[in-house]
Amino acid sequence: MRPWPLQRLFRFSFVLLLLPEFAAGDAVATPGEATDLIVTGYDSGSGHIAFTYVPACGAADHHIEFGALDGVASYAYSGQVCGIGTSGVYATFDPGPGSFFFLVVGDDGVGVEGSYGTSFIGGVSAERPQDALDPACPRVQDLSQRCDGAFVPALAMSAFRPSSTSGAVFQRVEIPENEELTPGAGIRVNGDDDNVNGQADRDESTVTGENDLIEVVLAADPQVPQTGYEYVLSRTSANIRVWSAPTKNTELLAGGEAILNFTSPTLTFWVENPTGGAADLEMAARALSDGAIVASDQVHFRPFTSIVIALGGESQVPADPPLEPTNHGTFQLAITLRQKGYDVAMYDEDVVPASGAGAAYNEVVSAIQRRAVSGVAIFGYSHGGGSTNDLSRRLDTMRASIGVFSIDFTAYVDGIDNDSDFDLDPETVLPPSTGYHANYYQHPGCGFLQLCGAPVAGSDRDVNVTATPWGSALTHFTIDDAPTILQELLDQVMTNVAR
Amino acid sequence: MSLVDRFVFVVLLATSAAAAAEPARDPQDQERIAAAVAAVVRQDDGAKEAIETLANSGRARRAALLLQLSLYLERATGTEQAMAGALVLNQLAFTPAEKLDAVEPHLLSAGPALRRVFTELLATIDRPDGGAPDFRVYEARIRGKQPPPAGLILYLYEVSPDAALASMERIYGGEPASRGDIEVLRKVLPSSEVSHDLSGDELVWARAALDAIALDPAWWRRLYAAAVLREQPSLATPEITARLQRDSHSLVRQAAATR
Numbered sequence: 001m002r003p004w005p006l007q008r009l010f011r012f013s014f015v016l017l018l019l020p021e022f023a024a025g026d027a028v029a030t031p032g033e034a035t036d037l038i039v040t041g042y043d044s045g046s047g048h049i050a051f052t053y054v055p056a057c058g059a060a061d062h063h064i065e066f067g068a069l070d071g072v073a074s075y076a077y078s079g080q081v082c083g084i085g086t087s088g089v090y091a092t093f094d095p096g097p098g099s100f101f102f103l104v105v106g107d108d109g110v111g112v113e114g115s116y117g118t119s120f121i122g123g124v125s126a127e128r129p130q131d132a133l134d135p136a137c138p139r140v141q142d143l144s145q146r147c148d149g150a151f152v153p154a155l156a157m158s159a160f161r162p163s164s165t166s167g168a169v170f171q172r173v174e175i176p177e178n179e180e181l182t183p184g185a186g187i188r189v190n191g192d193d194d195n196v197n198g199q200a201d202r203d204e205s206t207v208t209g210e211n212d213l214i215e216v217v218l219a220a221d222p223q224v225p226q227t228g229y230e231y232v233l234s235r236t237s238a239n240i241r242v243w244s245a246p247t248k249n250t251e252l253l254a255g256g257e258a259i260l261n262f263t264s265p266t267l268t269f270w271v272e273n274p275t276g277g278a279a280d281l282e283m284a285a286r287a288l289s290d291g292a293i294v295a296s297d298q299v300h301f302r303p304f305t306s307i308v309i310a311l312g313g314e315s316q317v318p319a320d321p322p323l324e325p326t327n328h329g330t331f332q333l334a335i336t337l338r339q340k341g342y343d344v345a346m347y348d349e350d351v352v353p354a355s356g357a358g359a360a361y362n363e364v365v366s367a368i369q370r371r372a373v374s375g376v377a378i379f380g381y382s383h384g385g386g387s388t389n390d391l392s393r394r395l396d397t398m399r400a401s402i403g404v405f406s407i408d409f410t411a412y413v414d415g416i417d418n419d420s421d422f423d424l425d426p427e428t429v430l431p432p433s434t435g436y437h438a439n440y441y442q443h444p445g446c447g448f449l450q451l452c453g454a455p456v457a458g459s460d461r462d463v464n465v466t467a468t469p470w471g472s473a474l475t476h477f478t479i480d481d482a483p484t485i486l487q488e489l490l491d492q493v494m495t496n497v498a499r
Numbered sequence: 500m501s502l503v504d505r506f507v508f509v510v511l512l513a514t515s516a517a518a519a520a521e522p523a524r525d526p527q528d529q530e531r532i533a534a535a536v537a538a539v540v541r542q543d544d545g546a547k548e549a550i551e552t553l554a555n556s557g558r559a560r561r562a563a564l565l566l567q568l569s570l571y572l573e574r575a576t577g578t579e580q581a582m583a584g585a586l587v588l589n590q591l592a593f594t595p596a597e598k599l600d601a602v603e604p605h606l607l608s609a610g611p612a613l614r615r616v617f618t619e620l621l622a623t624i625d626r627p628d629g630g631a632p633d634f635r636v637y638e639a640r641i642r643g644k645q646p647p648p649a650g651l652i653l654y655l656y657e658v659s660p661d662a663a664l665a666s667m668e669r670i671y672g673g674e675p676a677s678r679g680d681i682e683v684l685r686k687v688l689p690s691s692e693v694s695h696d697l698s699g700d701e702l703v704w705a706r707a708a709l710d711a712i713a714l715d716p717a718w719w720r721r722l723y724a725a726a727v728l729r730e731q732p733s734l735a736t737p738e739i740t741a742r743l744q745r746d747s748h749s750l751v752r753q754a755a756a757t758r
Binding site: 312313314315316324327354355381382383390416417418419420421422423424448449450451475476477480 | 539540542546547550572575576577578579580581582583585586587588589590615616619620622623626627628629630
């Protein structure tokens with residue numbers, strides 16, 4: 001007669017597993033745990049063991065895992081019986097002569113198996129290890145979405161940096177997960193008029209050319225929530241509105257929240273900040289019974305309070321990525337600042353004529369008057385340095401007609417006055433009313449056919465790089481790419497300019 | 500006029516010049532210029548010699564050399580070529596007359612990039628220290644030519660319609676029939692930094708003034724109306740635009756057609 005292991009050893013449970021991505025409406029659970037395994041008989045003539053069990057939820061089939069009894073402590077499975085069905089009754093189990101332990105595992109009838117149940121392993125309750133050899137029934141265990149466990153879907157909400165306004169086009173960049181709440185996603189107050197129809201964009205439901213909404217992408221795994229749960233999108237205040245398209249179109253959260261139906265693996269929406277103020281957007285899975293949140297992801301939206309203008313050197317074309325990655329330091333810095341959460345516009349310095357008027361000026365004025373921006377930062381290299389002063393001067397001159405703002409930061413990198421493309425005079429004038437000015441210049445003697453910057457009286461940081469160990473070999477044509485300067489400028493902006 | 504508008508204006512001016520061809524590049528000049536620029540970028544000892552070679556090659560043909568340098572700068576890529584090219588230009592010390600001789604004949608036929616170089620060269624004459632342009636330096640040249648030098652005149656209106664009109668009044672004389680209307684425009688427009696920021700009243704006054712100026716007997720005042728319209732597109736009405744586009748003077752038609 002064969003010895004039998006303790007009956008409690010054969011009590012197991014099943015788990016439903018949810019596959020990562022499905023077409024809408026597909027069942028997503030995978031088997032849970034088969035439980036209450038009870039040996040009901042042994043036929044000494046045939047050697048058959050009869051038993052009953054409670055089938056695992058989500059199982060399309062079950063199989064038996066067994067092994068020699070002296071291997072039970074290490075779960076040394078040595079055999080399988082496949083396809084014992086889902087009736088909860090089996091009467092012809094015959095592992096052969098010897099002493100054995102066995103258990104019943106639910107599977108999907110194809111290739112996925114559920115839980116082997118839990119036991120005290122190493123002093124703690126833990127899942128029994130699976131049979132990795134699978135000599136008869138090849139199955140891969142997946143417990144990530146077991147149907148008999150707690151429903152904990154994986155929810156992800158990604159937000160992106162703002163699209164470009166009047167400057168060069170920036171790449172689509174996702175905000176890092178660890179910045180979604182602090183500092184959060186920067187968003188422009190949408191009081192401007194991108195479709196130039198005389199109406200503030202916030203007051204319209206469709207805006208051709210709209211560029212101030214923030215893209216958010218939602219993903220849920222499983223795509224269809226478990227029965228008894230729903231996915232919901234909500235906001236903490238009306239400071240943000242959520243639209244179906246980058247040009248607005250259909251509003252989603254007019255009532256404060258919306259039930260999400262993932263008809264595709266991801267859903268994409270656009271967030272607007274109509275009049276200012278911060279708010280959070282939350283995606284959650286919640287129980288229908290009591291509204292308990294079982295999983296969520298959140299993005300904090302904060303209105304931009306500043307704008308950063310970057311002006312390249314003569315004939316440098318702004319682009320993201322830079323057209324010459326190791327030779328367009330000004331644009332590298334602009335791109336980095338955008339990735340740090342600033343609202344940045346980068347331009348060919350020729351958009352700023354000697355009068356300071358033009359596209360960059362209009363962008364700043366629009367930001368102040370219509371997007372609730374109060375801080376301005378401007379920096380430029382070579383003629384872009386001269387243009388930095390031209391733009392600052394015009395902003396300061398026109399201050400009364402523009403509104404309330406401060407020029408928090410300015411910088412020249414080997415700044416050259418920009419009265420024309422052929423101006424070679426160093427820019428030596430401190431931008432009027434600047435809160436912090438950095439001036440980096442090279443000055444190796446400035447003899448025949450040498451182009452040099454110059455000191456700027458009143459600068460908060462005035463560095464002749466030629467006199468430094470790290471910058472002695474820099475020329476006008478290489479100074480804008482010096483890592484030390486780019487790092488210092490980055491630090492200075494982040495210290496002096498609120499995002 | 501924003502720089503973007505100005506660029507479009509320039510593009511369309513160039514287009515309106517129809518089949519007029521850009522000046523040809525002289526391979527030898529281009530090679531010498533490129534060598535000089537490269538030496539300046541490298542900041543090496545060969546820069547002085549390269550500049551002297553270039554200067555000597557153009558000693559008896561300064562305007563032609565400047566034109567070739569302009570053609571080189573038209574295709575400058577990056578700060579290295581642009582600023583080193585400016586250093587070379589500065590070292591060659593062209594006079595305002597030499598610059599005008601090189602540029603003026605080609606203003607209408609130049610494509611956008613070359614015209615950009617030309618306008619920046621002229622800026623060194625009429626705005627050497629930035630600020631408001633002073634076009635008096637061109638008045639003798641314009642006064643002596645019949646028909647008027649179209650490219651140069653359009654350049655003046657492109658840079659500053661007000662300064663251009665002032666020069667035209669000095670050259671061609673006469674009391675502006677629409678002086679009051681011009682004053683209205685000058686009062687209204689500076690108060691608006693962005694063209695579509697004009698208030699309702701300002702828009703009404705400005706359009707009425709512009710309409711009157713567009714009917715002035717003097718072509719250079721109607722040209723002023725066309726130039727203002729380019730700076731402030733929100734002032735446009737189908738009637739004003741159509742009238743200027745059908746103007747009897749070709750310069751007015753050209754300026755209006757660039758809308």
